[in-house]
Amino acid sequence: MGKINVLSDNIANKIAAGEVVERPASVVKEMVENSLDAGSTDIAVEVRNGGKDLIRIIDNGVGMSYEDALLSLERHATSKIKSIDDLETITTFGFRGEALPSIASVSHFELITQQKDELEGTRIRCEGGTIKDVERIGSAVGTRISISNLFYNVPARRKFLKSSATELDHIIKYITWSALAYPYVSFKLMSNDRAIIEARKCNTIMERIYALYGKEFAGNIVESKQDFDIIRTHTFIGKSGFTKTNRDYQLFFLNNRPIRSNLLGSAIGSTFRDILPKGRHSVVIMFLEINPTMVDVNVHPAKLEVRFRDERVVYNEVMRCLSLMMQDQKYIPEINMPAVENFESSEKEQSIPTTVQKPRDIKIESSVSRFMDRQKPNLTGRDYQRQFIPKDINPSTTDERVERQIISQERYIESLKKTESEFDNIQIRTRLFDTYIVAEAFDEVLFIDQHIADERVIYEKLRKQMESQNIPSQGLLLPITVELSASKAELIDVIIEKLSSIGFDLEPFGGRTIIVRAMPSLIQRGDTKQIINDVIDQITDSYDNLDPLKLQDEILITTACRSAIQAGDKISDLEAANLIKELFNTEQPYMCPHGRPIIVKMKKSEMDEKFQRK
Ligand code: ADP
Ligand code: MG
Numbered sequence: 001m002g003k004i005n006v007l008s009d010n011i012a013n014k015i016a017a018g019e020v021v022e023r024p025a026s027v028v029k030e031m032v033e034n035s036l037d038a039g040s041t042d043i044a045v046e047v048r049n050g051g052k053d054l055i056r057i058i059d060n061g062v063g064m065s066y067e068d069a070l071l072s073l074e075r076h077a078t079s080k081i082k083s084i085d086d087l088e089t090i091t092t093f094g095f096r097g098e099a100l101p102s103i104a105s106v107s108h109f110e111l112i113t114q115q116k117d118e119l120e121g122t123r124i125r126c127e128g129g130t131i132k133d134v135e136r137i138g139s140a141v142g143t144r145i146s147i148s149n150l151f152y153n154v155p156a157r158r159k160f161l162k163s164s165a166t167e168l169d170h171i172i173k174y175i176t177w178s179a180l181a182y183p184y185v186s187f188k189l190m191s192n193d194r195a196i197i198e199a200r201k202c203n204t205i206m207e208r209i210y211a212l213y214g215k216e217f218a219g220n221i222v223e224s225k226q227d228f229d230i231i232r233t234h235t236f237i238g239k240s241g242f243t244k245t246n247r248d249y250q251l252f253f254l255n256n257r258p259i260r261s262n263l264l265g266s267a268i269g270s271t272f273r274d275i276l277p278k279g280r281h282s283v284v285i286m287f288l289e290i291n292p293t294m295v296d297v298n299v300h301p302a303k304l305e306v307r308f309r310d311e312r313v314v315y316n317e318v319m320r321c322l323s324l325m326m327q328d329q330k331y332i333p334e335i336n337m338p339a340v341e342n343f344e345s346s347e348k349e350q351s352i353p354t355t356v357q358k359p360r361d362i363k364i365e366s367s368v369s370r371f372m373d374r375q376k377p378n379l380t381g382r383d384y385q386r387q388f389i390p391k392d393i394n395p396s397t398t399d400e401r402v403e404r405q406i407i408s409q410e411r412y413i414e415s416l417k418k419t420e421s422e423f424d425n426i427q428i429r430t431r432l433f434d435t436y437i438v439a440e441a442f443d444e445v446l447f448i449d450q451h452i453a454d455e456r457v458i459y460e461k462l463r464k465q466m467e468s469q470n471i472p473s474q475g476l477l478l479p480i481t482v483e484l485s486a487s488k489a490e491l492i493d494v495i496i497e498k499l500s501s502i503g504f505d506l507e508p509f510g511g512r513t514i515i516v517r518a519m520p521s522l523i524q525r526g527d528t529k530q531i532i533n534d535v536i537d538q539i540t541d542s543y544d545n546l547d548p549l550k551l552q553d554e555i556l557i558t559t560a561c562r563s564a565i566q567a568g569d570k571i572s573d574l575e576a577a578n579l580i581k582e583l584f585n586t587e588q589p590y591m592c593p594h595g596r597p598i599i600v601k602m603k604k605s606e607m608d609e610k611f612q613r614k
Contacts, residue, residue: 024051050167
């Protein structure tokens, strides 16, 4: 250990940088917040290679005097608070005076700033926190800060940066987020000389949402302002049926500042839990206003997490706000039953019906994300048995429901082998809940999940077609256009390549729109646009973390899942028969690609036992 040393400012700054600056997006965040604090109405951000090489922020705020510019690079220099009492009612983003010196200590840094009514501005250049050069120069009113080679002198941190695309994605998400809160400020983001976000000044948040997320998105949300005891809310939620595969579109602002909050996240979760299908997430953009003394923002250096003084009340009021909006929207799951005649007539047909029933939007069991659960490794063998085969249920328990009467693990695996060769002897008996096909095979009953079975069938067919590089596609009568969000548009080439590789025919259609002219012939059901959107989400969510083959596979699974017969779909007897036949022709009729069981069985002898025949 030895003697105690007082750390030099430079070292202290680098340590602070570790807390404040995690990645290029955090630099953008700190700088944009400073620009907003300085009253800017025009903020332009320019980055190169996801901000790793360059981040430049140009604003038209109040600027700094020569003295202040120099001071701004000193640790704990802030113009925003003077005493501890100011903390209680702080309305600016910054107040620690840490960002500029920290960022300057881990980059090549240039600050040019000029105040209104001044003839000259100031330029300061720093390297690794050391001021190299101070000059008076003429410039525009406002501040322009350029940060190059972030973390050049902290190789350990530089190494941890993700790909440029991922870093850029974080920047896009952040700018989108703050642009939502400041419709009257114009935001522009350029990446490698390409305009990614161009949000001109506007008057309302709804207009801003339109500019950032596009027409379709804006047309599918509703807005409401409400007053509660301690919070006031201005909320946008997706209309019934407009849902997303992830929580990217659940954004909170507290007194107009983007925040993260597990508390509020779980309020959304509880409100929508029983209404949305598994794997779908609601769109909720919520601005909360609360008396600043009721919040502690001084929790985390990056200040995204907040702590409410009265969590319970806030939670309840947010839930009430969402529930009221949901009621207004008739937010109930839609189940459109097809006409019964349809069902009977197809029964009489001799061959497989060529026309498939109109796709229906059933949202009870569509479960993309349950399949996509990355926490859950692909299980095999023993693991599989442990995890997925339902536990032996004590036959003497009298009040078990039928579907829970399931055989033991070994017998299950044993019986699987048998059934395979005995497919010819399987007789479909009935269907339950428009979800399970019940079949009889020799001495046992099979319960087959129609959705998972169809998913397996389509998945294997798609995979085989892909392996033989021959995916038949069918043209769409009306081409479908899909409008991408700014962050997804960044990956447009990847999206097009991946979708083409599984049989979609599509191309860019100007701006952030792509046009889809044909799709894989195997897709016979489901809402095509929804399928495409889900696959796009899949690609943009995972392409950075998954190896290309795995991603390819996940895309096939998503496509199969979304275009499969869903739980709740009424299918004809013939379709059921065909499905069962195809299922037993697959390589793995018992498990879905992510390991859910497709078939659950019960032996006749077990039933006999239940009825005390023996
Ligand atoms: P903080 O924001 O916590 O005060 P920073 O290190 O981010 O600390 O900034 C230090 C000071 O530099 C600010 O208090 C502000 O006075 C000044 N400053 C920083 N960026 C700008 C800007 N874009 N325009 C005007 N002044 C700025
Ligand atoms: Mg600041």
